Amino acid sequence: MTRRSVHQPTPPHAFTGWLLDTYCTLPLDSRHLDVAAAGLTRLRAHAPQARHVLSTHKAFEPFKHTVDRLAADGPAEHRSTAAELAGWFTDELEERAAHLRLLGAELSWIASRPEVTDTGLAVIKGFNNIRFYSDPAPRWSRDLDLFVPDWExxxxxxxxxxxxxxxxxEQECPWFKAEPRRGxxxxxxxxxxxxxxxxxxRVDIHFGTYSVGFGEYLRCPLTDFYEPAAPGASYGGLDPTGSLLVMFAHALSDGYVSVKDVNDSAAIALTRGADVDFAVLAREVRRHALQPQALLLGRHLARRYRDKAVVSFAASLRQAAGDGRRSLLWRAHDRNWHRRAVVNADHAFRAASSLRRGPLQxxxxxxxxxxxxxxxxxVRVGTRSPAQRLLLRLMARTDVTRWRLRPDACPTVIHTAHPALARALSQRSATDGPGRPAPVLRPAPVRGVLTGGSPAEGQIMVIGGDVFVCSWDQVVEEREAALTARVLHGEGSPSGDA
Structure with missing residues (x-):
């Protein structure tokens, strides 16, 4: 974003929570507007901190929506200040609006391709949830999240x-999991x-199902929640029930309940609340151990809103989550990396326990x-430190070359064009002479994928014409780089049954 200072310190969580709750949740009544108007003087003195928070939480659009409402319909004595603040982040808003238009055009182009017709393509998460907002829709998405039912x-x-x-x-590497034993x-x-x-x-392809935390996944087919995304559209979307379920799974990945979760839920309550199947939602939330985030969201909505539709929705959501005590680990609007790890570890324990895997497991x-x-x-190429080697020993791993995928082991595959890996491979090709024999590449039991190497030497995956090295911690050691270089230089060869 423009004019953003890299030296701006992170604002305290109290300021973040106040800003997001007061100016970035959908204002539905005059009480909400009065509270926002009363805080304008404080907000006016903290423009840099506000920019930091809005950028971090992707909330420029709902902020603009609220201050525009204040400028038009707020208390008369505050309208001029609100109008001033409405012009604060013009560059950011224009840039983000252009980004949304570009993503919309890409979605239309993708959906028109005959190659993806009848693949079960659906849009999920942000671009799907935009459908639930009334105009104007103060909702932004960084990427297109597309779901298809299988790897094919x-x-x-x-x-x-x-x-x-x-x-x-370059920021996020593809990953693969499976659990053949459970189908x-x-x-x-x-x-x-x-x-x-x-x-x-940016397009994020989700396939097979939606991941839930460290070692679980949505066991209900997402296709059960498909509905037309728009009249005449050749792709689907998720209905409100499926959208909420994915929301709770995504909140687990982030480790907190976001302002986007609050707004998406309020929008669903206002426009499609009657379409939520709370019996199904309750079953799946409990089945996948997602109660803490659902309960926190329900209570947060109940505190923020008086609108009857939202209050009723919040009560149903709390009931679906069991309406028990809230988890002390879960918070709203708090992007804390270490808490995220603890939240997910807690879920991993509860999820494994609910599947009767035993306390030790x-x-x-x-x-x-x-x-x-x-x-x-x-991504880094080099030698692991002693601490990194210890952490790697503690991580769940599997043998990709034999396609022994597991839900608790996440092989991320690093493309050879990734700058960190490409530099190392370029240096190696310039200095290395003839080396060891290249690995045999064998077809995996899925379309377009070859694997080679071994867990001891390094594991290679080829998808179509793209070569990847597998890593569990995004560190690539020299032996793995050497193996990858031999494959890249054409020395790897498919086996006779490829």
């Missing part, structure tokens, strides 16, 4: 996007970005989850 469809979508010029995202085929995510000058479009899952979430997340 994901591979078709991936191929289409790669041909269009999409590259693998769960491959599921995971692939993150793609296409740059067009100063603009970019549940504790093991919780420890592995804590290590998995509370670690370095940037």
């Amino acid at each position: 469809a994901a591979y078709a979508l991936l191929t289409v996007l790669r041909r269009r010029g999409y590259n693998f995202d 769960r085929a491959e599921y995971g995510q692939v993150f793609l970005v296409r740059r067009q000058g100063d603009r970019y479009s 549940a504790l093991r899952r919780a420890v592995q989850c804590l290590v998995f979430y509370d670690r370095r997340l940037s």
